[in-house]
Amino acid sequence: MNSGSNLEKVLEAGHFSVTGECGPPRGADPDHVRKKAALVKDNVDACNVTDNQTSVVRMSSLAGCMLVKESGVEPLIQMVVRDRNRIALQSDLLGASALGVRNLLCLSGDHQKFGDDPKAKNVFDIDSMQLIHLAKTMRDDGVFPSGDKLEGAPKFYIGCAVSPFADPYEIRVARLKLKIEAGADFVQTQCIYNMDTFNRYMEDLKKQGLHEKVKILAGVTPLKSAGMGKFMNKFVAGIDIPEPFIKRIADEPKEKQAAKGIEMCIEQILELKEMEGIAGVHVMAIEWEEKLNEIVGGAGLLPRPVVD
C-alpha cells in the first residue's frame, strides 16, 4: 500500500471505483465547498478539488481539500505546475500530506492566458512528468530531490491525467508509459464521448500491458444540453463528441435534454464498466453535483464499498 488512501484501498481490493470533482469558489466562502461536498458524499471513493482550473483564480485546492475532508469525503488534491516552482510544490506536498490528504493528481495546467491574469509570470519550473517523479521520490525514498532526508515522508497515491483525444494520438500511449515510469499509480482520463477512439486507445495501451501497471479511471461528464456539447467540441481542447451523440440529445425537446444527458452518461458508465483495463470512473458533473447521486446510482455503483 503506497498511501493508505481510501481510493487506493478500493482499487486494490478490485472494486470498480468512482471519483468525483468539486470546483472551489471564486471567493473565500467555505460553505460553497461544504455544500458540494455534501452532494458528493457517499457517492464517491475520493473527490478531486481542482487547482485554479483554466487559470481562473479560485480558492486553493489544498483549502478545498480540507473543507471536503471536514465534510467526511476523501479529498484528492490537484496540483498544476503552472503557478508554483519546485520549492513551493515540495512544500505544498509536505503540507497536504501533513493535513491528511492522501491522493494527488499531477497536471500541467491550462496556460494563464485563459484566466483572469494573462499577464502573470509563467512558472513551469518542472513539468507534470517531473512532478510525478518528485512526489514518488519523496514518498518512496524519503528524501528531497536535493538528496537531504525528509523528516517524515509524504504519503500519496499518485495520479496523472491522460487525454486520448488530444493530438498527436500516436504518442499518447508512450506518454502514459513515461508517466507510469515516473511513478504514477492511477490515471484519470479526459472526458470520453468518442468510444471508438477510446477503445482504440485502450487496445494500444493493453498491447504494452500498461493497464496492469496503473489503475485507469475513465472520465465522464454528463451533458446538460446539446448546446453544451457543441460548445465543448469547439472550445475545449481534448474533447471529441461525435455528431450522433449530440444529435441524440438535440432530438429531445429543450426541457428534456438534461435528463437525456444524464441517461447517456449512465449508459456510458455501464459500457465502461465492462471494458477490460478500466478500474473505475471519474464523474465530472461540473456545477451539477446534485446529479451525482442519480448518475452513480443509476449505473449500479451504490453503495460505495467500505474497505479497511
Next chain:
Amino acid sequence: MLPCTGRIEESLLLKAFENGADGVMVIGCLEGDCHYVSGNIRAKSRVKRVYSILEQIHIGPERIRMYNLSAGEGAKFAAFANEFVDKVAELGPSPINLVRANCTKKAPEEEAI
C-alpha cells in the same frame, strides 16, 4: 530621377513634408503592370506607412496619397492631379507651414513623381 515608385523610401516622403510640402502625390504604374514587377506594390505599403505616421502625429494623413495609372493616361493624370490639389487646398496649409507662416508666406507645393 526615379526609375520606379519602388525606389521611394519613407524617409524621402517625410522629408518632403519637412521641406514644406502641404501634400505629396505618389503616382505609380497600374498594379500588375510594374516594369520592375512589384515596385509599385512596395510603394503602396510604404505610402501606407507614411500615412499612418502622419495620422499619429496629427499632420493630416490625407496629405499623402498614391495613385496608379499607365504612362499613356494623360487625361486621368490631369483628373487625379486636380482631385488631389483640391483636397490639399481643402485641408489647408500643413501644420508645419502654419507654424512657419510667422516668417514668410509660401504657396502650397505639391510633388508628382
Next chain:
Amino acid sequence: MITGTPKPIDEILEMVEPYNNIVVAGCHGCVTVCRVGGHKEVEVLSSTLRLAREAAGNKIEINEVSLERQCDPEYVESMRPYVEDYQAVLSIACGAGIQFLAEKFGNTPILPGINTGFLGVTERQGEWAERCQGCGDCVLHLTGGICPVTRCAKQLFHGPCGGSTAGICEVSKDVQCGWQLIIDRLKALDQMDNYTKLKPYKAWDRSRDGGPRRIIREDMI
C-alpha cells in the same frame, strides 16, 4: 538576431518632451536586419519627431547617427567627441546597446526608442519568430533541433500537454505546438527513443533565474 518593435510615437514624444537637441542613434547589427533600428529607421524616426515637434510649436534638433554596433566599446567611443553637446540620446538599438551607451555616457540621459523582443530568425521577409531563450543549458541534440523552452508555451520537457490540437498550441491558432514539431522531427530522424526518456529537472540557475550572467574568457583577457 535580436529583434524588437518600435515604441509607439506618443511614448517617444513624451520621453523627448523636455529636450530640444538630441541624437537619434541606430545600430548596424541585428536591429538593421530586422528593420527596426538601422539607419533608414533613424531617418524615418527623426523626420517624424521633427515634424511632430515643429507642428506643436516646439522644434527639436536631431543629429542622426548609426554606429557599427552599440554593444562593443570601440564603436560606442566614436560618440564621445560630440555626445555632451546634446541633451539626450534616443537609441533604437537593442536593450543591451541602450544600456551600454548609458554606462559609457553617464552624464547623458539615454532613452529607448524600441521595445527589445527576442532572439529569433527571419522566417520570411517581414516576419521574425522567436527561437532561443538563452537558457544556458542547450538540449537541442535531444529534441531534433527544436527548443522546448522556447517553442513550447509551457516549457515542458515531456510534452505535448492536452492542449495540443492538430499541431496548434492552445495559446493561439497562430502558434504551432512545439512538441508536435519535436515529435515530427524525431520521427524523421529516427530518434524517437529520445522522446521516451525521463529528463532531469531543468537547471534554471544557468539562465537569468540564477542572476545576471557573465562570461569570462581568461585566454582573451
